[in-house]
Every structure is written in C-alpha cells, then in structure tokens.
Amino acid sequence: MxxxxxxxxxxxxxxxxxxxxxxxxxxxxxxxxxxxxxxxxxxxxxxxxxxxxxxxxxxxxxxxxxxxxxxxxxxxxxxxxxxxxxxxxxxxxxxxxxxxxxxxxxxxxxxxxxxxxxxxxxxxxxxxxxxxxxxxxxxxxxxxxxxxxxxxxxxxxxxxxxxxxxxxxxxxxxxxxxxxxxxxxxxxxxxxxxxxxxxxxxxxxxxxxxxxxxxxxxxxxxxxxxxxxxxxxETEGDPKIKAKIRQLRVSRMRKRMMAAVPGATVVITNPTHYAVALKYERGMNAPVCLAKGTDRIALKIREVATENAVPIVENPPLARTLYATVEIDREIPPEHYKAVAEVVGYVMRLKKAWR
Known part of the structure; x- marks a missing residue:
C-alpha cells in the first residue's frame, strides 16, 4: 500500500x-x-x-x-x-x-x-x-x-x-x-x-x-x-537559509553604515522618510555616500548624526534623488554636483561661522 x-x-x-x-x-x-x-x-x-x-x-x-x-x-x-x-x-x-x-x-x-x-x-x-x-x-x-x-x-x-x-x-x-x-x-x-x-x-x-x-x-x-x-x-539552497543569510547581510550593512555616519560631512533628509549621509574633504573628486535609508533607517541615521554633531539639512527633492541614484561608498553622479556643492558649501560656512 x-x-x-x-x-x-x-x-x-x-x-x-x-x-x-x-x-x-x-x-x-x-x-x-x-x-x-x-x-x-x-x-x-x-x-x-x-x-x-x-x-x-x-x-x-x-x-x-x-x-x-x-x-x-x-x-x-x-x-x-x-x-x-x-x-x-x-x-x-x-x-x-x-x-x-x-x-x-x-x-x-x-x-x-x-x-x-x-x-x-x-x-x-x-x-x-x-x-x-x-x-x-x-x-x-x-x-x-x-x-x-x-x-x-x-x-x-x-x-x-x-x-x-x-x-x-x-x-x-x-x-x-x-x-x-x-x-x-x-x-x-x-x-x-x-x-x-x-x-x-x-x-x-x-x-x-x-x-x-x-x-x-x-x-x-x-x-x-x-x-x-x-x-x-539541494541545487538552489533552502529558501529559509537564503533569507536568513540575506537578513544577516542587510544587518551587517546597516551596522557598517551607522558606524560611518559620525564621519559624515552632512546628512541630507526628507524630514521623516529619507536620509543620505555624505562625506566631503578637500582633495576628494566628489562627495561620497556613507549611508542612506528610508523610514526607520532614516530616523536612525538622523539620531546618530545628532548625537555626533553632524549637520542635518532638509532638502526633500535632493534627498529622494540621491537615495535613488547613488550607492553606498560611491561618489555622487556628476549631474548632482551643483546641488550637493551648495549644501556642502552652506554647511562649511556654518562651521566656519560657528568657530
């Protein structure tokens, strides 16, 4: 039977x-x-x-x-x-x-x-x-x-x-x-x-x-x-295991991003939904994206930036555009140089005036 x-x-x-x-x-x-x-x-x-x-x-x-x-x-x-x-x-x-x-x-x-x-x-x-x-x-x-x-x-x-x-x-x-x-x-x-x-x-x-x-x-x-x-x-791997590995990779990437936020030059936000942390120093070709995220991750980036005195600039269109076009640890695209340069210049002028 x-x-x-x-x-x-x-x-x-x-x-x-x-x-x-x-x-x-x-x-x-x-x-x-x-x-x-x-x-x-x-x-x-x-x-x-x-x-x-x-x-x-x-x-x-x-x-x-x-x-x-x-x-x-x-x-x-x-x-x-x-x-x-x-x-x-x-x-x-x-x-x-x-x-x-x-x-x-x-x-x-x-x-x-x-x-x-x-x-x-x-x-x-x-x-x-x-x-x-x-x-x-x-x-x-x-x-x-x-x-x-x-x-x-x-x-x-x-x-x-x-x-x-x-x-x-x-x-x-x-x-x-x-x-x-x-x-x-x-x-x-x-x-x-x-x-x-x-x-x-x-x-x-x-x-x-x-x-x-x-x-x-x-x-x-x-x-x-x-x-x-x-x-x-056997051939493609257990979907549960693959999902767990993907979750671990995302978690590690988030931790690495949060660890890099204190070294950012500025965090550009769309007040509650988007946040992109950029770093720029003299001698660099263009600003580099250190971290980005939406919703809860964006809120966490804002919190870490506030705790470490990193300037936060609200610019909703620029924040959404950078989030969609730039990858982490990559330079921003040339078409956004002007908009980002204005923000970075504004932040540097604030820092100079503060000092």
Missing part, C-alpha cells in the same frame, strides 16, 4: 537533474526489440553483400583440401602451419560480415541512448537474490507484458513466413530431387526474401516497443512535489 501511495504521488515531470542521475545509474531507455532489429538487419545486409564472395572463398578452400587430401602433412609442424593457414582464410572470409554484425549491435544500443559506463548495475543487491523480489518480478505487469509481446511477435512473424512459403511449397518439394549445386541459389533467394520480410515486420515491432519502453522509463522517472522541493533545496 505504501509503495502504491508513493507511485501515485509521483505526478510531476522529471527535472533534467533527475534524468541525468538516471543516466549515470545506467537507468536508460532500452528496447531489446530495437537491438534485435539492428542485428537482423545487419545480418541481412552482410548476407546480401558478402555471401557470394565469402562463400566462394570458403568453397575454394574446402575444394583444395578435399582434392589434395592425400597430400595433407601428418607431422606436427606442417599440420600446425596448415591449420593456421585455414584459420586465416576462414577469418578473412567471415571477417567483414562479422564486423557488420558488431557495428549493427553497437548501433542498436547507441541509437537509443548515449553510451553509459557504470558499475552500479553490477553492484550486489539483496533484491536481486531475494526469492520474494524475484517472484514479484516473475509475475509483475512488466513480465506479463513481455510474455504477451513475445507471443504476438511469434504469431505475427510465423504468419508472415507461412504466407511467403506456402506459394513456394511445390518448389521446396522439387528440391529433394534437384542437383545439390542448384539448391544453393534457390535457398539464398528464399532466405533473402524471408529475411527482408522479417526485417520489415521487426521494424514495426521495434518502433512500438521502443515507444512502450520509453513511456515506462519516463513514468519511473516522475517525481513527487516533495522530491522536487528537496531537489530545489
């Missing part, structure tokens, strides 16, 4: 990370019918292309052995050399067809998914040797589907082969009394005809099976909402 509940919860499409992890584990889309089709197709191609030349080469080799059987050496060294020669000729005759079969088998796997090198599928698991797990696999829906698929494939291929061979039944009966040398061309023609039909049928079966296997694989990769949230936390 718990397992069914887990499956019913997995209603969300898998993320790219989930698909990549499945590939690393070796859990990929794999249809045995596609691989079988490539092997049968490769065998048919190899038989069509190389049957004549390979058959002629092997025939000549066997003819020579039979014709000169009396001359076959019986001593060990010459017999080994003769065996090596025959082996090389046989391998040369079947080498290219065998290579075509190997390439077809690799293509049948590579066309379905990227090549995967993993040892996870070879690692020992208790579920692989558990009788209960084996019994469940034996009578699972997947096993039943494979059994039905095998029966349908056997029935379909068998029906097509019977339909192809039945019209040739008289020809097949006549081969019993035919010269053996003429049997091979007829057999080759029939074989290629049968293999071509099997390849065509298997192409349809392989395409249908691949779609079925892909659907089954995709369903296995689906995720629950909890899994998606957990993955997001």
């Amino acid at each position: 718990a397992e069914e509940q887990d499956k019913s919860d997995k209603t969300e499409d898998p993320t790219q990370r989930r698909l990549d992890e499945a590939l690393k584990r070796g859990d990929v889309v794999k249809s045995q019918e596609v691989s079988t089709w490539f092997v049968i197709g490769g065998g048919t191609l190899a038989l069509t292309m190389f049957a004549g030349s390979s058959g002629a080469s092997l025939t000549n080799t066997m003819k020579g052995l039979i014709a000169k059987s009396w001359a076959i050496p019986s001593d060990g060294r010459m017999l080994v050399r003769l065996t090596e020669t025959i082996t090389i000729e046989v391998l040369a005759a079947i080498g290219l067809p065998f290579l075509v079969l190997v390439v077809a088998a690799l293509a049948g796997t590579a066309i379905q998914h990227r090549l995967v090198w993993t040892t996870e599928t070879l690692s020992p698991k208790l579920s692989k040797i558990s009788p209960i797990a084996g019994f469940k696999r034996l009578f699972s829906a997947q096993a039943l589907a494979n059994f039905v698929k095998g029966l349908l494939k056997l029935a379909l291929v068998g029906t097509v082969l019977v339909m192809l061979l039945w019209p040739e039944r008289n020809l097949l009966e006549s081969l019993v009394s035919t010269d053996p040398t003429s049997i091979l061309p007829v057999s080759m023609t029939l074989m290629l005809k049968l293999l071509g039909s099997v390849v065509a049928i298997m192409a349809v079966i392989a395409a249908a099976d691949y779609l079925f296997q892909y659907q089954q694989w995709y369903q296995r990769q689906k995720m629950s909402l909890k899994e998606i949230k957990d993955e997001f936390k």
Whole structure:
C-alpha cells in the first residue's frame, strides 16, 4: 500500500537533474526489440553483400583440401602451419560480415541512448537474490507484458513466413530431387526474401516497443512535489537559509553604515522618510555616500548624526534623488554636483561661522 501511495504521488515531470542521475545509474531507455532489429538487419545486409564472395572463398578452400587430401602433412609442424593457414582464410572470409554484425549491435544500443559506463548495475543487491523480489518480478505487469509481446511477435512473424512459403511449397518439394549445386541459389533467394520480410515486420515491432519502453522509463522517472522541493533545496539552497543569510547581510550593512555616519560631512533628509549621509574633504573628486535609508533607517541615521554633531539639512527633492541614484561608498553622479556643492558649501560656512 505504501509503495502504491508513493507511485501515485509521483505526478510531476522529471527535472533534467533527475534524468541525468538516471543516466549515470545506467537507468536508460532500452528496447531489446530495437537491438534485435539492428542485428537482423545487419545480418541481412552482410548476407546480401558478402555471401557470394565469402562463400566462394570458403568453397575454394574446402575444394583444395578435399582434392589434395592425400597430400595433407601428418607431422606436427606442417599440420600446425596448415591449420593456421585455414584459420586465416576462414577469418578473412567471415571477417567483414562479422564486423557488420558488431557495428549493427553497437548501433542498436547507441541509437537509443548515449553510451553509459557504470558499475552500479553490477553492484550486489539483496533484491536481486531475494526469492520474494524475484517472484514479484516473475509475475509483475512488466513480465506479463513481455510474455504477451513475445507471443504476438511469434504469431505475427510465423504468419508472415507461412504466407511467403506456402506459394513456394511445390518448389521446396522439387528440391529433394534437384542437383545439390542448384539448391544453393534457390535457398539464398528464399532466405533473402524471408529475411527482408522479417526485417520489415521487426521494424514495426521495434518502433512500438521502443515507444512502450520509453513511456515506462519516463513514468519511473516522475517525481513527487516533495522530491522536487528537496531537489530545489539541494541545487538552489533552502529558501529559509537564503533569507536568513540575506537578513544577516542587510544587518551587517546597516551596522557598517551607522558606524560611518559620525564621519559624515552632512546628512541630507526628507524630514521623516529619507536620509543620505555624505562625506566631503578637500582633495576628494566628489562627495561620497556613507549611508542612506528610508523610514526607520532614516530616523536612525538622523539620531546618530545628532548625537555626533553632524549637520542635518532638509532638502526633500535632493534627498529622494540621491537615495535613488547613488550607492553606498560611491561618489555622487556628476549631474548632482551643483546641488550637493551648495549644501556642502552652506554647511562649511556654518562651521566656519560657528568657530
């Protein structure tokens, strides 16, 4: 019941990370019918292309052995050399067809998914040797589907082969009394005809099976909402932790700003909502923003400035403009030089008069 509940919860499409992890584990889309089709197709191609030349080469080799059987050496060294020669000729005759079969088998796997090198599928698991797990696999829906698929494939291929061979039944009966040398061309023609039909049928079966296997694989990769949230936390970080870190950064920045306010030259305010603390000394290119804030932060800046005898000048338009355009520890923009220069000049004149 718990397992069914887990499956019913997995209603969300898998993320790219989930698909990549499945590939690393070796859990990929794999249809045995596609691989079988490539092997049968490769065998048919190899038989069509190389049957004549390979058959002629092997025939000549066997003819020579039979014709000169009396001359076959019986001593060990010459017999080994003769065996090596025959082996090389046989391998040369079947080498290219065998290579075509190997390439077809690799293509049948590579066309379905990227090549995967993993040892996870070879690692020992208790579920692989558990009788209960084996019994469940034996009578699972997947096993039943494979059994039905095998029966349908056997029935379909068998029906097509019977339909192809039945019209040739008289020809097949006549081969019993035919010269053996003429049997091979007829057999080759029939074989290629049968293999071509099997390849065509298997192409349809392989395409249908691949779609079925892909659907089954995709369903296995689906995720629950909890899994998606957990993955997001792992990749992007826990939102609560990120919010806490952001809060700590803001708190540190505020403390640093308040510590810099006593060194400001002037604090420009919009009486209750905005406050910008600027510092200017001779030799500086332009005034620098030490602190800025709104509402409660602005009020705190005003309090610190009052406690440290930093002049406070109310200029609402300039305060709002500076708050929106200048960053902390940066010089004010050139377009505000004139307005700020008037305020700084006013403050310096007040300080001079006070002294």
